[in-house]
Amino acid sequence: MVTAPRQAWERPSEEGWEDELDRFLADHPDIDTLEVILPDTNGVLRGKWLPGAAIRKVFKEGVALPFALFGLDVWGREVEQTGLHIETGDMDGVCWPIARTLKLVPWAERKTAQVLMSMYDRAGVPFLIDPRHVLARMTDRAAGRGVTATAAFELEFYLFEESEDDWSGPPKPLFSTHLGPARQNMYALSDLESLMPLVDDIRRGADIQGIPADAAVSEAAPGQFELNLHHRRDPLLAADDAVLLRRLVAGVARKHNLKASFMAKPFAEWPGNGMHVHVSLEDGSGNIFADPQAGERRLEHAIAGLLDTMPESLLLYISTFNGFRRMQPGSYAPTSICWGHDNRSVALRVPASRAEASRIEHRIAGADANPYLVLTGVLAGMLEGLEAGREPPPPVEGNAYEKTHKRLTPWMDEAIDAFEESSRMKEAVGAHMHKVLTDIKREELNAFGREISSLERQTYL
Numbered sequence: 001m002v003t004a005p006r007q008a009w010e011r012p013s014e015e016g017w018e019d020e021l022d023r024f025l026a027d028h029p030d031i032d033t034l035e036v037i038l039p040d041t042n043g044v045l046r047g048k049w050l051p052g053a054a055i056r057k058v059f060k061e062g063v064a065l066p067f068a069l070f071g072l073d074v075w076g077r078e079v080e081q082t083g084l085h086i087e088t089g090d091m092d093g094v095c096w097p098i099a100r101t102l103k104l105v106p107w108a109e110r111k112t113a114q115v116l117m118s119m120y121d122r123a124g125v126p127f128l129i130d131p132r133h134v135l136a137r138m139t140d141r142a143a144g145r146g147v148t149a150t151a152a153f154e155l156e157f158y159l160f161e162e163s164e165d166d167w168s169g170p171p172k173p174l175f176s177t178h179l180g181p182a183r184q185n186m187y188a189l190s191d192l193e194s195l196m197p198l199v200d201d202i203r204r205g206a207d208i209q210g211i212p213a214d215a216a217v218s219e220a221a222p223g224q225f226e227l228n229l230h231h232r233r234d235p236l237l238a239a240d241d242a243v244l245l246r247r248l249v250a251g252v253a254r255k256h257n258l259k260a261s262f263m264a265k266p267f268a269e270w271p272g273n274g275m276h277v278h279v280s281l282e283d284g285s286g287n288i289f290a291d292p293q294a295g296e297r298r299l300e301h302a303i304a305g306l307l308d309t310m311p312e313s314l315l316l317y318i319s320t321f322n323g324f325r326r327m328q329p330g331s332y333a334p335t336s337i338c339w340g341h342d343n344r345s346v347a348l349r350v351p352a353s354r355a356e357a358s359r360i361e362h363r364i365a366g367a368d369a370n371p372y373l374v375l376t377g378v379l380a381g382m383l384e385g386l387e388a389g390r391e392p393p394p395p396v397e398g399n400a401y402e403k404t405h406k407r408l409t410p411w412m413d414e415a416i417d418a419f420e421e422s423s424r425m426k427e428a429v430g431a432h433m434h435k436v437l438t439d440i441k442r443e444e445l446n447a448f449g450r451e452i453s454s455l456e457r458q459t460y461l
């Protein structure tokens with residue numbers, strides 16, 4: 001899986017990093033702290049804090065971090081079944097900065113910079129259990145078939161007041177204290193206006209960090225919001241945007257004595273948090289879904305592939321025990337394997353748009369999923385459909401929750417089994433990631449199974 005240790009670490013070739021570094025240091029010579037950030041298999045951000053004086057060294061020599069970081073569960077515990085821990089000597093890989101991600105951290109008290117990293121072995125070979133490299137491998141596969149992807153994410157989250165409580169009971173989101181019926185207040189400008197300082201700081205922070213944030217809306221529950229990102233003509237950059245936007249929102253919220261949560265389903269009675277991703281494919285002539293003769297047929301082939309691979313790829317979109325609680329009818333999340341035109345009750349929505357913006361909105365993922373793996377699964381399904389040339393079933397009209405299409409499983413164990421048994425998913429994410437993700441998710445599920453819930457004690461004690 002990795003090469004033998006060498007005396008010198010070989011930097012992956014990437015042009016222009018010296019100029020980028022020089023410009024940043026000329027503008028910000030007084031950086032106090034550097035945060036190096038490595039998203040793990042779950043999308044949890046790992047890394048180190050280094051003195052600001054170490055920035056140039058980080059870019060020239062990389063940062064040593066253990067390969068085993070990609071074998072941790074969501075609680076940061078080693079999952080021995082992955083084979084990435086002490087049995088290998090707990091070896092270090094080398095993390096190298098990703099271009100254009102060296103940015104200021106505007107919510108930090110000290111002058112701080114952050115940089116997103118990716119993992120390589122000592123010979124400069126990508127470590128293929130790093131989710132970013134998994135997505136890069138899929139984009140290379142797409143390029144080999146003559147297409148590139150354009151993508152953009154939408155992220156939902158709740159805001160809570162910071163509390164000293166132990167979170168043993170349901171937390172109360174902002175605006176949930178009211179008289180009368182439950183307040184949804186969808187698309188309410190008043191909710192955004194009441195949080196103007198927070199919204200302004202998020203917008204300014206996005207500008208400083210180069211995150212292409214777009215619309216902000218008040219969503220379908222008290223204290224729930226959505227932020228949209230502009231599209232990128234590079235799936236890796238689109239996924240970077242989603243990872244860094246979650247960090248930005250959480251950091252700015254803390255500055256305002258609030259807690260931002262991207263937990264997929266914090267409340268049984270209110271909608272969960274989704275991560276929608278819009279994707280189109282382009283060749284040398286532009287968007288292949290916009291072609292006057294073949295565009296609609298290609299779009300439907302891509303949809304057919306996504307529908308066909310949906311049960312076995314579900315673990316890439318819903319990767320947490322809590323996330324499967326969104327898979328209940330009426331939860332504002334798609335629960336069946338279907339598609340439709342301009343229909344928000346389906347799993348795959350074709351938004352109303354100009355022909356050149358024709359795309360698929362994939363609506364299944366929870367907001368806490370790993371964006372790199374989400375896009376890997378989406379692209380795998382689209383390429384599968386284009387290669388097979390199959391036709392999808394008719395689009396759904398009206399309320400998909402009332403239709404009889406096959407349901408997506410609400411059970412994590414069934415999703416793990418389907419992913420583990422899928423040769424297509426093994427090919428999509430690579431054999432090593434396929435095993436590691438299966439091992440981690442099965443161990444997380446076992447951990448929840450060992451817990452005795454308060455409902456059980458109330459019922460049986």
